[in-house]
Amino acid sequence: MSTVPLLHALAVCALLFALGLAGLLIRRGLVFSLMCLEIMLNAAGLAFVVGAARWAEPDGQVMFLLVLTLAAAEVAVGLALLLQIHRRFRSLDHDVIARMKA
Amino acid sequence: MSATVQTQLIAGLPLLLIAAGIVLVMLLVAGSRNHRAVAQLTTLGFVLTFAACLLPQPAVGVTPLLLFDDYARFGMAIVAVCGALTVLLLYGYVESLGGYREEIYLLLLIAALGAMTLCAARHAASLVLGLETLSVALFGMIAYPHRHTLPLEAAIKYLVLSAAASGALMFGLALVYTATGHLQFESLHVAFSSLSSSADRSLAWAGVALVWAGLAFKLSIVPFHLWTADVYHGAPAPVAGFLAAVSKGAVAVLLLRWLDAAALQQAPALAQMLALLAVLSIAVGNLAALVQNNVKRVLAYSSIAHFGYLLVPFLVGGATAREAVLVYVASYAVMTLGSFGAITVLSEPATGEDADHLYDYRGLFWRRPLVTSTFTPMLLAQAGMPLTMGFLAKFYVLAAAVEQQAWALALAVVIGSAIGLYYYLRLIVVQFLPRPGGMRREGVLSETSLTAGAALVVLTALLLGFGVAPQSLLAGVTQALSSLN
Numbered sequence: 001m002s003t004v005p006l007l008h009a010l011a012v013c014a015l016l017f018a019l020g021l022a023g024l025l026i027r028r029g030l031v032f033s034l035m036c037l038e039i040m041l042n043a044a045g046l047a048f049v050v051g052a053a054r055w056a057e058p059d060g061q062v063m064f065l066l067v068l069t070l071a072a073a074e075v076a077v078g079l080a081l082l083l084q085i086h087r088r089f090r091s092l093d094h095d096v097i098a099r100m101k102a
Numbered sequence: 103m104s105a106t107v108q109t110q111l112i113a114g115l116p117l118l119l120i121a122a123g124i125v126l127v128m129l130l131v132a133g134s135r136n137h138r139a140v141a142q143l144t145t146l147g148f149v150l151t152f153a154a155c156l157l158p159q160p161a162v163g164v165t166p167l168l169l170f171d172d173y174a175r176f177g178m179a180i181v182a183v184c185g186a187l188t189v190l191l192l193y194g195y196v197e198s199l200g201g202y203r204e205e206i207y208l209l210l211l212i213a214a215l216g217a218m219t220l221c222a223a224r225h226a227a228s229l230v231l232g233l234e235t236l237s238v239a240l241f242g243m244i245a246y247p248h249r250h251t252l253p254l255e256a257a258i259k260y261l262v263l264s265a266a267a268s269g270a271l272m273f274g275l276a277l278v279y280t281a282t283g284h285l286q287f288e289s290l291h292v293a294f295s296s297l298s299s300s301a302d303r304s305l306a307w308a309g310v311a312l313v314w315a316g317l318a319f320k321l322s323i324v325p326f327h328l329w330t331a332d333v334y335h336g337a338p339a340p341v342a343g344f345l346a347a348v349s350k351g352a353v354a355v356l357l358l359r360w361l362d363a364a365a366l367q368q369a370p371a372l373a374q375m376l377a378l379l380a381v382l383s384i385a386v387g388n389l390a391a392l393v394q395n396n397v398k399r400v401l402a403y404s405s406i407a408h409f410g411y412l413l414v415p416f417l418v419g420g421a422t423a424r425e426a427v428l429v430y431v432a433s434y435a436v437m438t439l440g441s442f443g444a445i446t447v448l449s450e451p452a453t454g455e456d457a458d459h460l461y462d463y464r465g466l467f468w469r470r471p472l473v474t475s476t477f478t479p480m481l482l483a484q485a486g487m488p489l490t491m492g493f494l495a496k497f498y499v500l501a502a503a504v505e506q507q508a509w510a511l512a513l514a515v516v517i518g519s520a521i522g523l524y525y526y527l528r529l530i531v532v533q534f535l536p537r538p539g540g541m542r543r544e545g546v547l548s549e550t551s552l553t554a555g556a557a558l559v560v561l562t563a564l565l566l567g568f569g570v571a572p573q574s575l576l577a578g579v580t581q582a583l584s585s586l587n
């Protein structure tokens with residue numbers, strides 16, 4: 001069985017990260033923002049797995065579990081905030097919520 | 103129990119005390135809701151933690167993740183003091199907020215636990231854990247007055263941007279790990295210099311650049327500063343003070359342990375980039391603060407400028423520079439908590455907005471002379487007035503820059519401070535201007551106004567005390583730094 005070259009694996013990670021970031025910048029809905037954040041965090045997790053595969057160590061995989069847990073915590077708080085925001089603003093659109101102006 | 107486990111437990115006492123405090127507060131809230139008892143217990147937790155940080159001990163590593171040396175204890179002591187003072191400020195604020203009051207102390211303790219973990223971190227895992235514990239608790243604290251729209255808007259903005267920054271940070275850490283094979287900070291230092299292939303080296307430096315980007319967000323360095331004004335504006339005033347003092351301070355402490363000048367010298371391009379960002383932060387922060395009419399936004403932009411100044415010693419390096427970072431973190435914590443403390447005392451949270459318009463401050467000297475007499479020194483200190491901690495901090499930054507002959511950076515600090523004087527003085531002068539129809543004494547003596555007043559008095563005493571006689575602070579800084587390397 002042939003292994004995946006390091007560069008290819010890292011390219012996938014970078015692509016995922018860029019996709020998440022682009023989605024975060026383009027989409028106007030807050031639910032999509034949270035999904036894009038999840039993609040970015042998973043890209044970081046995948047990169048840790050790539051590192052672990054390169055050095056044949058479990059450390060990177062442990063870091064992946066950590067990233068997964070933290071992403072879940074962040075999204076849980078995010079969803080709770082979304083519920084409150086929907087109750088106050090009756091919308092989840094960036095432009096409706098952004099009222100503070102310099 | 104073996105001797106090593108015992109020393110490790112004693113060394114980890116600050117973290118254990120805070121963790122025990124979290125569990126106790128949670129049980130207390132579950133049993134009976136008593137705002138005063140919860141606030142007292144939280145304060146006791148912070149005071150005990152502070153005392154535990156003062157115990158003289160050797161440097162003890164606890165697992166590969168945490169290192170409790172004098173440096174970590176210095177950072178944790180600052181966090182504990184800020185936590186205790188924030189409780190005093192929060193007490194009156196959440197008392198008049200209505201709704202459930204007790205959980206914010208839980209969030210405060212969790213945030214402090216995260217910040218303390220950052221101070222003691224020596225591994226990528228503890229860095230990520232500490233940073234996220236701190237941030238996730240802060241989301242809750244910012245959105246705590248959830249019946250009002252401004253805190254919710256601030257919290258979701260902070261959450262989305264902070265999570266994106268964390269993503270960049272973790273991706274950077276993963277790249278560094280892929281290139282070097284190490285996650286622990288000490289072994290990373292060695293691994294960086296011994297990287298053989300150029301592909302690995304560029305991978306590692308791309309990772310370090312991403313890590314800097316993630317941490318620069320937390321420090322609100324330009325161009326990652328866009329959240330600062332909105333979050334400070336929307337967050338409840340005591341929470342904004344805690345966020346500014348502790349979240350930024352702990353990240354600066356972590357950066358000094360890991361990514362200081364020694365690590366930067368191997369990548370001159372990154373160092374030059376960061377120098378440019380420092381100058382931009384000073385310029386953008388000071389210039390944007392000039393045109394604000396909202397006091398919280400002025401403080402937000404001034405904090406962007408402050409962390410531009412703080413970046414200077416990171417870049418120039420040297421012994422004075424390290425002292426400058428710690429002195430600046432301590433001084434900034436006092437100044438910013440004091441400024442937001444004054445806003446807290448003046449605010450009526452039930453209305454949904456804090457007292458943050460410039461007009462609210464007109465004639466303040468006649469209406470609330472005690473608040474003015476603490477707010478004015480805080481603002482003067484931020485401008486760098488002698489006999490305050492603010493002067494000490496600026497002096498150290500300038501001394502560090504001049505010592506290493508970084509004239510451009512020193513010039514940026516001087517010009518920035520000169521511009522800063524204008525908007526700080528504007529905030530001070532407005533408090534002495536007459537206000538039509540409103541020159542009578544306001545404010546009533548009550549339990550809640552006394553606790554917040556006590557916090558302001560302590561902060562002013564610290565500000566002036568360390569400003570006039572800084573020896574004990576400097577001795578602490580020197581001792582903390584002696585354990586680094």
